[in-house]
Amino acid sequence: MSAFPLLSVRDLGVTFHAPRTLLGRRARNVQALDKISFDIHAGEIVGILGESGSGKTTVGRCMVRLQQPTTGHVSFEGRDIQALSGADPGWYCRQVQMIFQDPAASLNPRLRVRDIVAEGLDIHRIGTRESRREAVIDLLASVGLGADALMRFAHEFSGGQRQRIGIARALAVGPRLIVADEPVSALDVSVQAKVINLLRGLRERLGLAMAFISHDLPAVMFLCDRVVIMYLGRVMEIAPTGAFRTQPFHPYSRTLLALAPGLRHGGEGRIPPTPDHATAAPDLHHGCAFRNRCPHAVAACATVVPPLQQVTPQRWVACLRPEIFHDAC
Amino acid sequence: MAASCPALVVEGLNIHFHTRRGVVHAVDDVTFDIAPGEIVALVGESGSGKSVTSLSIMGLLPRIGHIAGGRLVFQPAGHAPVDLATAPEKVLRKIRGGGIGMIFQEPMTSLNPAMTVGEQIAEALVLHHQADRRAALARAADLLAAVGIARPRERVGSYPHQMSGGMRQRVMIAIAIACRPALLIADEPTTALDVTTQAQILEILQRLRRDTGMAILFITHNLSLVEAFADRIMVMYAGQVVECGNARDVMTAPRHPYTKALLDCLPVRHLGRPGDGAPPELPTIPGHPPDLAHRPAGCAYAMRCDRAHDACRTGHPDLQMADAAHGHATRCIAWREMSVAAGA
Ligand SMILES: Nc1ncnc2c1ncn2[C@@H]1O[C@H](COP(=O)(O)OP(=O)(O)O)[C@@H](O)[C@H]1O
Ligand SMILES: Nc1ncnc2c1ncn2[C@@H]1O[C@H](COP(=O)(O)OP(=O)(O)O)[C@@H](O)[C@H]1O
Ligand code: SF4
Ligand SMILES: [Mg+2]
Ligand SMILES: [Mg+2]
Numbered sequence: 001m002s003a004f005p006l007l008s009v010r011d012l013g014v015t016f017h018a019p020r021t022l023l024g025r026r027a028r029n030v031q032a033l034d035k036i037s038f039d040i041h042a043g044e045i046v047g048i049l050g051e052s053g054s055g056k057t058t059v060g061r062c063m064v065r066l067q068q069p070t071t072g073h074v075s076f077e078g079r080d081i082q083a084l085s086g087a088d089p090g091w092y093c094r095q096v097q098m099i100f101q102d103p104a105a106s107l108n109p110r111l112r113v114r115d116i117v118a119e120g121l122d123i124h125r126i127g128t129r130e131s132r133r134e135a136v137i138d139l140l141a142s143v144g145l146g147a148d149a150l151m152r153f154a155h156e157f158s159g160g161q162r163q164r165i166g167i168a169r170a171l172a173v174g175p176r177l178i179v180a181d182e183p184v185s186a187l188d189v190s191v192q193a194k195v196i197n198l199l200r201g202l203r204e205r206l207g208l209a210m211a212f213i214s215h216d217l218p219a220v221m222f223l224c225d226r227v228v229i230m231y232l233g234r235v236m237e238i239a240p241t242g243a244f245r246t247q248p249f250h251p252y253s254r255t256l257l258a259l260a261p262g263l264r265h266g267g268e269g270r271i272p273p274t275p276d277h278a279t280a281a282p283d284l285h286h287g288c289a290f291r292n293r294c295p296h297a298v299a300a301c302a303t304v305v306p307p308l309q310q311v312t313p314q315r316w317v318a319c320l321r322p323e324i325f326h327d328a329c
Numbered sequence: 330m331a332a333s334c335p336a337l338v339v340e341g342l343n344i345h346f347h348t349r350r351g352v353v354h355a356v357d358d359v360t361f362d363i364a365p366g367e368i369v370a371l372v373g374e375s376g377s378g379k380s381v382t383s384l385s386i387m388g389l390l391p392r393i394g395h396i397a398g399g400r401l402v403f404q405p406a407g408h409a410p411v412d413l414a415t416a417p418e419k420v421l422r423k424i425r426g427g428g429i430g431m432i433f434q435e436p437m438t439s440l441n442p443a444m445t446v447g448e449q450i451a452e453a454l455v456l457h458h459q460a461d462r463r464a465a466l467a468r469a470a471d472l473l474a475a476v477g478i479a480r481p482r483e484r485v486g487s488y489p490h491q492m493s494g495g496m497r498q499r500v501m502i503a504i505a506i507a508c509r510p511a512l513l514i515a516d517e518p519t520t521a522l523d524v525t526t527q528a529q530i531l532e533i534l535q536r537l538r539r540d541t542g543m544a545i546l547f548i549t550h551n552l553s554l555v556e557a558f559a560d561r562i563m564v565m566y567a568g569q570v571v572e573c574g575n576a577r578d579v580m581t582a583p584r585h586p587y588t589k590a591l592l593d594c595l596p597v598r599h600l601g602r603p604g605d606g607a608p609p610e611l612p613t614i615p616g617h618p619p620d621l622a623h624r625p626a627g628c629a630y631a632m633r634c635d636r637a638h639d640a641c642r643t644g645h646p647d648l649q650m651a652d653a654a655h656g657h658a659t660r661c662i663a664w665r666e667m668s669v670a671a672g673a
């Protein structure tokens with residue numbers, strides 16, 4: 001791993017301003033992201049894990065310039081991607097590609113597979129007409145589809161096959177980083193396994209880096225080198241996957257590992273169910289986002305926003321009570 | 330389980346859909362029962378027939394589908410048994426939301442956005458003549474408390490959109506249990522929820538069955554969810570139950586190659602010890618399920634099965650006991666060749 005990250009997310013904030021309602025009332029603004037920071041190195045698969053609404057998709061969209069940050073920035077090889085101009089946005093688009101959860105909705109139903117996959121090549125005028133055809137056949141082969149797929153439409157394929165088409169389309173422009181937003185969440189278990197193997201194989205063969213966005217803890221544990229744990233728009237913990245699994249530091253991480261079906265360790269007792277008042281979101285202007293579900297919360301947790309702090313050379317945690325995991329550091 | 334008579338007996342159930350592509354055999358010879366207080370999980374991949382099975386129990390099959398054979402005998406304690414397959418709509422309407430409660434994956438689509446949750450719970454009670462309007466509203470708060478909603482007396486006045494996904498699913502459970510059903514059917518009730526909320530919902534269902542003795546048919550595609558939660562598991566494939574038995578036995582010693590292959594696909598079973606380096610590839614299942622309009626002869630799984638014999642492609646394996654003491658049955662003729670340690 002080189003010392004400089006391929007992509008850095010720094011203090012990223014995104015606030016969605018609620019539109020005025022018919023009655024002129026203003027609904028609350030949504031702070032989808034609050035000072036998110038993490039890195040992705042070349043060839044690394046980083047899992048971005050969090051429950052629904054935690055801001056995962058919004059981070060992913062910021063990484064491919066589909067969403068403008070309100071504060072902070074994303075940089076690629078040291079360059080702020082919002083500040084790109086001239087030919088550079090096109091260049092960036094070839095470096096970083098996104099794949100989506102719902103393969104059906106993300107593929108144009110009127111285009112044949114050949115044209116879907118070649119879209120990026122056409123837009124960026126990569127290669128000649130003939131070489132593009134060759135390239136598309138190779139791309140389809142690399143995701144396990146035959147040339148017989150070329151002239152068919154996306155809806156003629158199963159969910160798993162559509163996801164492969166989406167991956168081939170993303171690979172067409174030769175990206176170095178793939179942002180994959182819940183790419184296997186809509187697929188059946190047996191199909192999930194095939195797509196996970198495909199993604200891992202791409203990293204092995206092409207040295208691709210990947211942001212694997214998911215709420216599925218076991219899938220993240222299996223595929224990713226490192227994990228970024230998100231909760232209500234904030235990063236709670238960043239850790240190498242193996243160390244995270246044996247020794248989660250943040251109280252939220254511990255809850256996740258204790259509750260994930262199948263991951264539950266024999267020694268770990270049942271976590272008491274969270275009290276109901278905790279199902280309402282806490283006031284996020286002050287204090288820790290996890291405080292009303294946290295078994296370790298103290299008074300300060302309701303007033304001070306815990307900063308994301310480096311606690312070991314490879315681990316970051318946002319918690320006001322480092323003594324909880326201090327022995328493990 | 331006590332030797333009390335089952336709350337539901339499903340016997341030789343067959344369900345057909347008449348489509349342009351031909352007759353789809355969505356459910357093929359499904360037989361099982363559920364005892365009072367028992368949780369039975371119906372697991373399988375999409376299209377395997379889980380929802381169609383549950384809809385048939387509630388008499389809610391879409392118009393193009395019909396029960397082509399079999400019996401669905403519902404027998405709540407103290408009442409005469411009813412065959413839901415042949416009962417008139419008038420009887421079914423009384424049973425739905427009365428003797429049989431149901432919850433679905435997406436609570437938002439089943440709740441009325443224009444009514445408070447208290448009114449919606451009360452409506453279920455009034456509809457089934459369990460209480461008059463005033464008593465029903467009072468009981469709504471008790472029901473919200475029973476599903477773990479704090480400050481239930483204030484919450485009866487809330488509208489669905491003022492609640493989180495997890496709270497809405499609790500409201501759905503409150504409605505479903507309002508008339509003290511003998512059977513609760515839950516079709517993917519936690520699929521849209523995150524793990525912490527999911528754990529809470531499962532806990533509530535466990536408690537309810539303990540306290541009320543209601544039977545639960547729990548439908549899910551998530552195998553790892555049910556091991557600790559269900560008493561028994563039935564695995565569906567291509568419209569058939571291919572394996573059933575005690576939850577732990579099925580999960581640790583599957584007796585059908587499909588169940589074993591499905592369990593092997595789970596990433597959670599392949600997390601090496603940290604420091605082992607990248608774990609190997611996940612095992613996969615070749616091919617895909619058969620087209621239910623053109624069922625192959627023989628075992629429906631034969632063309633994907635790594636143990637298939639010639640006999641598998643011609644014969645029609647029945648569900649047979651592999652371990653009678655634990656009620657563990659399989660629809661595989663080669664089950665004896667599967668090592669018992671498989672999947673452990
Ligand atoms: N375009 C938008 N307008 C308003 N709110 C949004 C928009 N997109 C996302 N949000 C809100 O931002 C938060 C984070 O959403 P999202 O990034 O989609 O989370 P996740 O992908 O983890 O489920 C949620 O509260 C969501 O409702
Ligand atoms: N409305 C319908 N029209 C035609 N076929 C249907 C319909 N609903 C279900 N089916 C058939 O029944 C099978 C089982 O469906 P379902 O019970 O919904 O599966 P599951 O709930 O296990 O995902 C499907 O594969 C499909 O072939
Ligand atoms: S900061 Fe406080 S509330 Fe937040 S995780 Fe740490 S102990 Fe719990
Ligand atoms: Mg998302
Ligand atoms: Mg279903």
